[in-house]
Amino acid sequence: MSLKIIHTADWHLGQTFFGYDREAEHDAFLIWLANTLKEQQTDILLIAGDIFDVANPSAFAQHRFYRFLREAKAGCPHLQIVIIGGNHDSAARLEAPLPLLEELNTTIVGMVKRTKTGEIDYDSLLCPLYNREGKQEALCLCVPYLRQGDYPPAEEAEENSFMAGVQRLYQKLTNYAKQQLMPEHALIAMGHLYAGSAELSENDRSERIIIGGLESIPPETFDESLAYTALGHIHKAQRVGARDSVRYSGSPLPMSFSETKYNHQVVSIQIEKGKAVSICPVSIPTCVELLRIPTTPQTPEEVLSSLSTLPDKTDDNVQSCPYLEVRVLLTAPDPGFRHRVEEAIKNKAVRLTSIVTSYPKNEVNDTFSPLTFSDLQNISPVTMLEHAFTAKFGNELPEEIKDLFNNVVREVQQ
Template identity: 35%
Template sequence: MAVHFFHTSDWHLGQLFHNYSRHLEHEKFLTWLLQEIGDKQPHALLIAGDIFDIVNPSSASQKQLYQFLANAHDIAPHLQILMIAGNHDSGYRIEQVEPLLAKYNAKAVGIIQWTQDKKLNLDHLILPIYNSDHVIVAWCVALPFLRPAEITGFNEHTQDNQSAISYLHQTLIDEAKRRKTDEQALIVMSHAHMQGGQESDSERCIVIGHQDALSTDLFSEDVDYVALGHLHKPQKVGNEYIRYSGAPIPLSFSELNYKHQVLNVHIHPNKNISEKIQYEKLIIPRSIALHAIKGELQDVFKKLEQLPDEGALPIDEREFVDIEYYSHTPPPLNLRQQIEDALPKQRYRITRIVRKPVTRADTDDSSISKIDLAPPTPENLFEQIWESMGYQQDTQVKEDFLTLLHEAEEIQHKNTTSNEG
């Protein structure tokens, strides 16, 4: 018997992108996904964590998820939707609505549950996948993001994070192997940072047991497929069958060139290794374009003037523009206004305007120093103070600072405009 499922992750519903809503982009992705479900009719949809962007999601983003579940159930009544909590999710929150999820043939695993005698709740973490005839075709080990407080100190096997992680994987995979038949597939769905995985700027650092990433050795050769979430770049890790599906939309400009996708997977347990698993990458159409403009300030203005001008758009449909420039002289005080004037009206949204220090690589003049023709920017000063305090670079902290800086710039710009009026 074959099992057919979609693998997706890291939706980050409710994300604010430099204070701009992504609701429309997510809505278009979910509409596209419903079309693919209707066309291909998989047995299951696996969502490998980070369903929401924050642990306390807005009512609009929750409604977006539950409306999708209802629509998917209408299109494919046999479809099972299995999802796990990521590091951005509240595991308790996504499990609280279990009665609602059951109505749509959906199941959420948010936390590692233990019994009163301090054993794993196996039925909560090992889920059957059925075909349209309600025959079990696979077993899925569902491993949400492993928080130390939820996995350590329960028995002699969980005295520290590393031993607890090994114990969980071995125990659950061994039990799933015991339950399955030769005709049923074994799948592991996990939200984790695996060794060898390529990161982008938008992922938060995960540190478990003083290690940056987990080893793929946790998955035995008896596992047919590992559906991973957390890293936003679609990729395989170590083996063909260990894969990140990636995020459905770019969550930072470092993901500008990713081919965002959902993996369409068929597993035939009884076939030989070369024919056992079939993968199809379903490429997600990008609904809102991103433009990264970099270079000397004069060149930046030229690039801005070359951006397409195809008429005004509603605010939620406008394309994103991120600007990193360098200049040999101090920028004009009204730089932001000049940039906005250079852009086609009501067509684009500016995410950042960042001045970079001048380096020899930026200019042909060898007399220009690598150090400091540009005065320090707020970003430079923040990084210098952060490092002087002995902290390591943290992408999320930097992103939070840039968000606050952007808010301050917007307030200053509005005040300036109001005073000029």
């Protein structure tokens, strides 16, 4: 027999993007996912953490999550859903409705539980996976986001770092699961963590990686006997350590403008006789476009000219309007530029998120020497301003600004 699995993660329900809510985008994704589960006759849905964007999600975000679970099961009655908690989730909140969700064949592991003697309850981290006929085909290691103390203590001569502790937990849990594994059953793992070789999305504010990689976990943590390892936490879909069977599915929605040409996905896995015979990404349709105008920074006049060519609004529904990042090249301060941008797009079918300012690189910047402590003791305020202006913009301070500054200085000194 075989087992069809879909792996996804990092939904971040309730998230805002530069202040804009993403309800329409999340709805579109969840509708698409429910239809995909039905079309592919999926047996197992693995959600590897960060269901919500914050530990105390809004009622609307929770409603959206539970509505999806109901609709996914209605379209695919034999579907089994397995969920682990992420660092953005509240473990207790995720597990609270379990008595009801178990009726929907849904398992949630939000935290590492302990036995009465204080030992890790490894049984609570294991979940058998069944095919559509109700026969077990695999055993899943359901490891949520781990915090200090969630892993087994170090033995004598063992390293006691976070990384070593996470490795110990996976090793002990894998060995424990192997003792219960039946012949031709697959061993699957889930995790919400930062694998040290993973590539991060540029400027993704929601990927919080500890400085120096202190929480990074080496790919060798995941035993070679695992048929597939479904990871969450990193928002860019990728293989880990060149191992095709260890993957991040990535987030379903873009988290930064570095993803303008990046196809978001879920991962489809086919298990047969304990092995992954097929691992294929399934592209998620783009719901809202990311626009960078211009593609490379240009002068304010060129930028405003480009903005004038954008399509006009046709209705009041802004939820489907592209997000806009404006990129401008400045050679002098332009405090009124944002207002001119806002006026230029007032009736355009876009949503302004940010204005990214760049400055020309020239010989002045390359040869400019910083002020010494002695210079700072003797320098006049206007000379300091001239120095700072040239260092930033590569040009001399305009006379108009110099005169205004001198007037301010005189008023202060009077």
